[in-house]
Amino acid sequence: MIEKEILELRHKLHASPDLSNEEHKTAAIVKNFIVQHHPTEIIEGIGGAGLAAIYKFPKKGKTITLRCELDALPIDETNKLDYKSKNKDISHKCGHDGHMAIVASLALWLKQKPIDSGTIVLLFQPAEETGEGAKRIIEDEKFKNLHTDYVFALHNIPKEPMHNIILMDDGFSAEVLSLIIKVKGKESHASEPENGINPAMGISEMIQKYNPIECFGPIGCQLCHLNTYSYKHGTKILWDFTGQWRIALYTANLEYT
Numbered sequence: 001m002i003e004k005e006i007l008e009l010r011h012k013l014h015a016s017p018d019l020s021n022e023e024h025k026t027a028a029i030v031k032n033f034i035v036q037h038h039p040t041e042i043i044e045g046i047g048g049a050g051l052a053a054i055y056k057f058p059k060k061g062k063t064i065t066l067r068c069e070l071d072a073l074p075i076d077e078t079n080k081l082d083y084k085s086k087n088k089d090i091s092h093k094c095g096h097d098g099h100m101a102i103v104a105s106l107a108l109w110l111k112q113k114p115i116d117s118g119t120i121v122l123l124f125q126p127a128e129e130t131g132e133g134a135k136r137i138i139e140d141e142k143f144k145n146l147h148t149d150y151v152f153a154l155h156n157i158p159k160e161p162m163h164n165i166i167l168m169d170d171g172f173s174a175e176v177l178s179l180i181i182k183v184k185g186k187e188s189h190a191s192e193p194e195n196g197i198n199p200a201m202g203i204s205e206m207i208q209k210y211n212p213i214e215c216f217g218p219i220g221c222q223l224c225h226l227n228t229y230s231y232k233h234g235t236k237i238l239w240d241f242t243g244q245w246r247i248a249l250y251t252a253n254l255e256y257t
Contacts, residue, residue, distance in 0.1 A: 072093070
């Protein structure tokens, strides 16, 4: 059975999501929870909004880091949960709220069953969804000074039995290699399209060219899938997960991710 305060923490995190690189409020929620369970030290601002809770034990030993993610996704939450997201167009859809609750709950376990040697680091990483956070963490002197020997991460698997850990020899889940293609056009008045260059036309042709690259019947772990799900024009980002394309005609610059 999951302890009540862990469930409450997960619900609070779920209701207060932050986007990548903006996770300061989320980090504060985690910190306020962990300080109640007497860490040796808390280090803030690792790799951005990152947070580390350090537990040192009497005898010398290995330093083990247990890492999870702070950020949420730019998706509006439409369900009717009592703890649904309070932040418009932002929600936890990848389980990071659960991961944070799991790692933070180790503070209770370490308090109840302290070990006799080594150091445990509970690490809360920013900007996982954008691919920026891990690099910033390992380059940050605050993290380097921890001299960690091992780093472990986890991912929840819905509907699996509680109190089980799944280990695999090969790949566990899909990973993403992201790219951004920028197409530059030329502005013109809507009444004079012949004087402009519409980048949407080039983007639409590229989308058509993606199909031959798609592979939906992978052999083993080989899978190729290009998921074009967002575009940006000017300074506004529009997200569309429905497969419907809303192209702004005659904008001078479009960027697809």
